[in-house]
Amino acid sequence: IIFIFGLLPRLLRLTAQASAKVWTRRYAVAYVLSLGAWSLLDHGNASNTQVGQVLGLCVLLVWVPILRAYYRSFTWPALMQPWLRAFFFWWGLLTVTGCISFLPGMLDLMKFTNGLVAHAHLAMAGMLGAFNMLILGSLGRVAARDPWADRFGFWCWQIGTLIYVVAMWIQGVREGLDPTVLFGQNTVTTLLYGVRLIAGLLLVVAN
DSSP states (O other): OHHHHHHHHHHTTOEEOTTHHHHHHHHHHHHHHHHHHHHHSOOSSOOTTSHHHHHHHHHHHHHHHHHHHHHTTEEOOGGGHHHHHHHHHHHHHHHHHHHHHHSTTHHHHHTTSHHHHHHHHIIIIIIIHHHHHHHHHHSSOOOTTSGGGOHHHHHHHHHHHHHHHHHHHHHHHHHHHOGGGGSSOOHHHHHHHHHHHHHHHHHHHHO
């Protein structure tokens, strides 16, 4: 996915700024180094209790500022700036929380719970949703009335996704601490699912 991210400005034929050549080289070098780090990891009988596995995943943290600097070396359509900022926000949040969730103790708490639902929505509704809008909005001339330039729809999507993620994070932690909150009547679980429903309705409104 890092490779695809790197290709996007070129595929969209965005105007390169003066720093684009430098950041393209830096991006390529960082990508090769990342592949080298990945090749050194144990790809068989491994677990998150091994320092190497944790450090290997944390390499993704370095890509948050690299990708941001690389993308900022190109000129994006003005109406795509909110979606570009949203992409960086979700990409950064996904990476940081993903690394934290992988740590020993945290993974045992969050796996097989709604915490993974939250992580999936960070990736799909958040990061890839914004990424796809960047592609759609940058392929041609964007008019002020185009759907991807609509601020109401934009904020409905961002707020709805954030509410959904936070509600499922909270529920995931509750399930990790006490799996019985999923069975039978549980007021807080019902409340959090109600909040999730409201968040889903916001996403429908945005669509």
